[in-house]
Amino acid sequence: MPIRNRITYMLGVEYPIVQAPMGWIARAQLASAVSNAGGMGIIETSSGQLDEIKGEIAKMRDLTAKPFGVNIAQAFVRDPGIANFVIDQGVKFVTTSAGDPTKYCGPLKAAGLTVFHVVPTLKAALKAIEAGVDGLVVEGGEGGGFKNPQPVMTMVLLPLVAEKVNVPIIAAGGITCGRTMAAAFALGAEGVQMGTRMVSAAESPVHMNWKQAIIDADETDTLFLNQFGKPALRALRTRRTEKLERDVLQNDYAGPPPMAAFGNALDLYFGGDMEASIALSGQVAGRIDSVKPVAEIIAETVREFEETVRAMGKRYG
Amino acid sequence: MPIRNRITYMLGVEYPIVQAPMGWIARAQLASAVSNAGGMGIIETSSGQLDEIKGEIAKMRDLTAKPFGVNIAQAFVRDPGIANFVIDQGVKFVTTSAGDPTKYCGPLKAAGLTVFHVVPTLKAALKAIEAGVDGLVVEGGEGGGFKNPQPVMTMVLLPLVAEKVNVPIIAAGGITCGRTMAAAFALGAEGVQMGTRMVSAAESPVHMNWKQAIIDADETDTLFLNQFGKPALRALRTRRTEKLERDVLQNDYAGPPPMAAFGNALDLYFGGDMEASIALSGQVAGRIDSVKPVAEIIAETVREFEETVRAMGKRYG
Numbered sequence: 010m011p012i013r014n015r016i017t018y019m020l021g022v023e024y025p026i027v028q029a030p031m032g033w034i035a036r037a038q039l040a041s042a043v044s045n046a047g048g049m050g051i052i053e054t055s056s057g058q059l060d061e062i063k064g065e066i067a068k069m070r071d072l073t074a075k076p077f078g079v080n081i082a083q084a085f086v087r088d089p090g091i092a093n094f095v096i097d098q099g100v101k102f103v104t105t106s107a108g109d110p111t112k113y114c115g116p117l118k119a120a121g122l123t124v125f126h127v128v129p130t131l132k133a134a135l136k137a138i139e140a141g142v143d144g145l146v147v148e149g150g151e152g153g154g155f156k157n158p159q160p161v162m163t164m165v166l167l168p169l170v171a172e173k174v175n176v177p178i179i180a181a182g183g184i185t186c187g188r189t190m191a192a193a194f195a196l197g198a199e200g201v202q203m204g205t206r207m208v209s210a211a212e213s214p215v216h217m218n219w220k221q222a223i224i225d226a227d228e229t230d231t232l233f234l235n236q237f238g239k240p241a242l243r244a245l246r247t248r249r250t251e252k253l254e255r256d257v258l259q260n261d262y263a264g265p266p267p268m269a270a271f272g273n274a275l276d277l278y279f280g281g282d283m284e285a286s287i288a289l290s291g292q293v294a295g296r297i298d299s300v301k302p303v304a305e306i307i308a309e310t311v312r313e314f315e316e317t318v319r320a321m322g323k324r325y326g
Numbered sequence: 327m328p329i330r331n332r333i334t335y336m337l338g339v340e341y342p343i344v345q346a347p348m349g350w351i352a353r354a355q356l357a358s359a360v361s362n363a364g365g366m367g368i369i370e371t372s373s374g375q376l377d378e379i380k381g382e383i384a385k386m387r388d389l390t391a392k393p394f395g396v397n398i399a400q401a402f403v404r405d406p407g408i409a410n411f412v413i414d415q416g417v418k419f420v421t422t423s424a425g426d427p428t429k430y431c432g433p434l435k436a437a438g439l440t441v442f443h444v445v446p447t448l449k450a451a452l453k454a455i456e457a458g459v460d461g462l463v464v465e466g467g468e469g470g471g472f473k474n475p476q477p478v479m480t481m482v483l484l485p486l487v488a489e490k491v492n493v494p495i496i497a498a499g500g501i502t503c504g505r506t507m508a509a510a511f512a513l514g515a516e517g518v519q520m521g522t523r524m525v526s527a528a529e530s531p532v533h534m535n536w537k538q539a540i541i542d543a544d545e546t547d548t549l550f551l552n553q554f555g556k557p558a559l560r561a562l563r564t565r566r567t568e569k570l571e572r573d574v575l576q577n578d579y580a581g582p583p584p585m586a587a588f589g590n591a592l593d594l595y596f597g598g599d600m601e602a603s604i605a606l607s608g609q610v611a612g613r614i615d616s617v618k619p620v621a622e623i624i625a626e627t628v629r630e631f632e633e634t635v636r637a638m639g640k641r642y643g
Contacts, residue, residue, distance in 0.1 A: 322639025
């Protein structure tokens, strides 16, 4: 049975489960699997490869008849034409992130798109509301990827924001199953976003070494890096990231800036050399123990979500 | 209506809401208010002042006829007689923390006490289960106080542990209201523990300046300190803790070890000088905006928990 709420209505999806826009990874192969399974697949732009992305969006139209979205990662794509680029592609749902929400919200909404902004604090949430966004992606600091240098965790951030805004919220950070989806809904969300879980999925294009590293990771095997630089980020523990954590924090680091490692990202992402760059990952890596097709991940999540809600209602309702 | 589950049964309380054992603070005035309101008040031992604590336990018997517990903070009270001390006081519920769970579990259980161990990781949880504990307090890294140097957040840690153990779980870290209680239950807990919320309560003995600092704090106003020392800790942002964070991490710190600040703890705790020491606090400080009596906190939490569970069941069940 489809889930019905403001998120599924606004996004036109069966299940309010959104795939995070991981750079280079969130392309047609993965995103179409998510959309076809009833969730919301998202195409990334943070790689900055707009020509390739145009091709990926075209592929999406071949691979799925269902809705999908695009993320505008403002800090990474500084091209002022990005909003028109997305509008021209005929996309109906956009998440904006890593930048000022007032910048693109107006033109995107004027063109009829639904716009959600990604926020890591209450202050950012209120600013996005003022900018006129249709909804928020509220992102807790336990999640992977680029992060606010003062990470606030989902258990605190989500209800804080939910109590102060009226727009629908997609929860990100720590979400990987139906139990966490139910928890996020208890905290005020109407949708969830999964990043690391989707990186580990069968349809994810990353090298098996990365998927295996997620499977092997314990819950303590992510590091919060570059906290006094910008941007901060959460990534898997490797020899490289352990050294970065200690050296940078202890001011004993003479190498290139940590972000320079992303120059070699593709050697890690698709070449499988886990020490070539930084494997962004959330703490949920500690809860993922196998590679599964996206359709199975989404079906299991929805089933466990409904079971959890029913069991709690029976016990405590 | 009382809540019925394994926690309320084992602890003999109406509501599965436990007050955290904050050093110097978790004494009879606060703990009796929690017990009288139907929760589980806990007397601390981490101050190391065992003579005073004996007096506090005696006061508890005057102030409440309801169950209460004692925490054994193993890293702080190294006296091997601590287990006998607790047994001799006639206490029926003990949480052990900050140490090897095999150390006191046997004698405490042999004396008929119910023993829960506080754990910050899955590995620690499995070790505690092996030691024979009756239950676990699963403590996420967004919480205040002394912490595992690799903090794992409640949204990740709690379901990870809950899926692997059969004993009942009390969730700590990020819990401050009925929504967070419902989220914790969705993640597999049957009880919750509140620390910062109880520090802010009317019956908490701390100086009003500390309560006011909690009220004033945003969700980004805690710092995770001393991460490469031991113990790591989460505390309110003050001039002192901001300097500690940067200096210690950047190896540019020539002062006494951060823990030395606790030599002046009472000047902050009860004297109200917020720069005299370190005000331990969880990220939920950003969600607390008034001082309320414990009975009101507990009643509101239970009401909101039940409303949240019912609303979710109605909508998604």
